[in-house]
Amino acid sequence: MTENAGPAGLSPAELGAYFALIEVSSLVRHAVEQQLRDAGDLSYVQFQLLATLGDAPGGSRRMTGLADGVVYSRSGLTYQVSLLERAGYVTRTTAAEDERGVTVTLTEAGRGVLAAVFPGHVAVLRELLFDALDDEDIDSLSRVLTKARERMRSIPPRSARSRRRNAGPA
Amino acid sequence: MTENAGPAGLSPAELGAYFALIEVSSLVRHAVEQQLRDAGDLSYVQFQLLATLGDAPGGSRRMTGLADGVVYSRSGLTYQVSLLERAGYVTRTTAAEDERGVTVTLTEAGRGVLAAVFPGHVAVLRELLFDALDDEDIDSLSRVLTKARERMRSIPPRSARSRRRNAGPA
């Protein structure tokens, strides 16, 4: 018997990390969602999609690539992208290389909202999260969470399985 | 001009920490939500409420105290607690000290679901999060996030303001 809580439970340190992770991320997300709603009438998912496109070369991505870590079902992605298209923030075109695919591209208006929303976004993060942390805190937070993220990405995500479940053998 | 990104933006370290925080917490939450659904037909919020009660003396809490860090509107809390009551996991009684208040109490059945759901819950956290981290990682994660949480709790939460907004001066 170790001090480390066997397979049955979590150690106190793990429990503490878990609860803090959930509470902090909830509060951050909730606060940021309000700000995005107020400043640009964007949901958080929509913001993430726009930001992902903003970082992509040419402001373009295929639907599939856009989903990573943001949305957990195909229909959900279609839904959100439809809203963005209706708002004029992205365009959808048939992919050049694969006629089945759809390329989503950020428009000028899309870059506009991003720019409009960004300062307030940053302000919320500063006030709520980063003002409480020194450089070292931020570094270790980033380091540990990045490590965790890489692990998670390497594990078969449920969304990848979901298709296969339908089209099972037989 | 510092290397530290002025008020206009976030430093690369901050950006990295922020994105990793959002992605990791989303993935964790999503995975855990599925597990809770499968194992006990509980939403994550319901699980949090039960767990909060499980930690409380006598398994009881006032509605207001139950909301902290879990739910962001009173009606949302009422809704979730109603579901829990209907399922037989909690009871609601008029508070002894304040006739306006409601005391929510965990039932035996409530403790039962918690127990039933817990091992799988822990397993998901291990596989997804903790297996990737060593003890030191977990300690710093816990330390930094706890620091952040304390800061956030000390800031006037929007939910506290919301009431006042309605009943503004004349």
Added chain:
DNA sequence: TATTGTTATACTCTATAACTATA
């Protein structure tokens, strides 16, 4: 008058399954 909690309602988001079209 302020606070606790509930209710009614409207809305957003998500997920499953069925479907189309291309590879």
Added chain:
DNA sequence: TATAGTTATAGAGTATAACAATA
């Protein structure tokens, strides 16, 4: 046959505002 994406639909969750009751 497998993959990319869309659509229809149904359900869960959330928030706002109006409300009742107690302090």
